[in-house]
Amino acid sequence: MKLLYFAWLRQKIGKAEETLEPPREVATVAALIDWLKTRGPGYVEALKNPKLVRVAVNREYVAADHRLTPSDEVALFPPVTGG
Amino acid sequence: MIRVQREDFDVGKELAALTRGKPSIGGITSFVGLVRDMAGGEKISGMTLEHYPGMTEKQLAEIEAEAHRRWQLDAVLIIHRHGPLKPGDRIVLVATASAHRDAAFDACRFLIDWLKTKAPFWKLEETDAGARWVDAKESDDDAARRWTED
Numbered sequence: 001m002k003l004l005y006f007a008w009l010r011q012k013i014g015k016a017e018e019t020l021e022p023p024r025e026v027a028t029v030a031a032l033i034d035w036l037k038t039r040g041p042g043y044v045e046a047l048k049n050p051k052l053v054r055v056a057v058n059r060e061y062v063a064a065d066h067r068l069t070p071s072d073e074v075a076l077f078p079p080v081t082g083g
Numbered sequence: 084m085i086r087v088q089r090e091d092f093d094v095g096k097e098l099a100a101l102t103r104g105k106p107s108i109g110g111i112t113s114f115v116g117l118v119r120d121m122a123g124g125e126k127i128s129g130m131t132l133e134h135y136p137g138m139t140e141k142q143l144a145e146i147e148a149e150a151h152r153r154w155q156l157d158a159v160l161i162i163h164r165h166g167p168l169k170p171g172d173r174i175v176l177v178a179t180a181s182a183h184r185d186a187a188f189d190a191c192r193f194l195i196d197w198l199k200t201k202a203p204f205w206k207l208e209e210t211d212a213g214a215r216w217v218d219a220k221e222s223d224d225d226a227a228r229r230w231t232e233d
Contacts, residue, residue: 007133007205008216056203059138075135075203079219082132082163082204083116083175083195 001070003036005046006077009053012046021070029055030064032074052078084159085143087134089166092176101158102180108157112191113178120170122217125210132165132174135203139163146197150179153193154186161194163202193230200227 004017026035033053036043047053055062056075068074084101086092094115102108118130147159158180168174177198179190206217 004135006135006203007207056135056138059135059141061201075138077135077203078205078216080200080203081206081217081219082134082202083199083223 001068002073004073004075006075008078009046009076013042022068027067028064029057029062029066029068029074032068033064033076036076047076054079084161085140085147086160086162087136087139087143088162088164091164091173092162094173094176097160097162097176098178101160101178105157105180107182108180109182110184110187111178111180112184112187113176114191114195115173116175116195118168118170118172118174122208122210125212127170127208127210129170129209130168131207131209132168133205133207134163134165138203142202143198146194146201149197150190150194154179154181154190155183156181156186156190159190159194161198163198163204165204196223196226196230199223 001022002017002019005013005015010016022032022035026032033047037047054077057066057072094113098111098113102111120127143161147161150156150159156179160176160178162176164174177191177194179187181187200223207214208217
């Protein structure tokens with residue numbers, strides 16, 4: 001699974017992207033976020049406030065209960081501020 | 084039409100190109116967003132716009148398609164810049180062209196309101212105290228929500 005991080009989430013996690021193989025029981029976006037938080041203090045800091053984390057799977061916004069597949073591109077980022 | 088680019092754009096040339104060869108167009112509404120020199124009472128010396136290549140284009144194209152579904156439009160143009168910018172620089176151009184002004188005005192407002200809450204861009208402002216990420220505004224969500232309520 002390819003993960004992408006943007007803006008201050010990227011800075012707190014310390015990388016823009018990585019390829020990970022979460023355990024099989026990590027089936028949803030919510031479970032993925034919980035699992036990522038076990039990977040180190042940067043992840044905990046970046047993901048501690050769920051209200052400030054937006055998730056896109058394969059470049060479409062999804063909700064926390066969205067189901068994941070191993071070939072997904074999952075992006076985590078803060079609320080957007082373009083325009 | 085959607086363009087995401089680092090380079091500046093020339094509003095006059097873009098609007099002329101948008102309507103060229105389309106004599107059914109009766110009017111264009113355009114919105115140009117600029118980098119301000121102040122935010123939250125602090126001086127801004129510059130800004131960097133980060134985005135999610137691939138998703139940005141996809142989201143903008145979906146927003147454009149939605150505008151075409153809602154209004155009778157002859158042409159739509161969205162240009163959004165990314166990368167380093169200075170106060171006064173152009174960030175975004177939204178232009179809508181239609182036979183009649185109501186559709187052009189409404190669609191332009193819709194596009195910029197939706198773009199602000201959907202397009203994956205993030206602004207990093209540079210101030211005297213250092214760089215800081217701009218927080219999303221609730222007023223932007225409210226502005227976008229207007230278009231989903233009857």
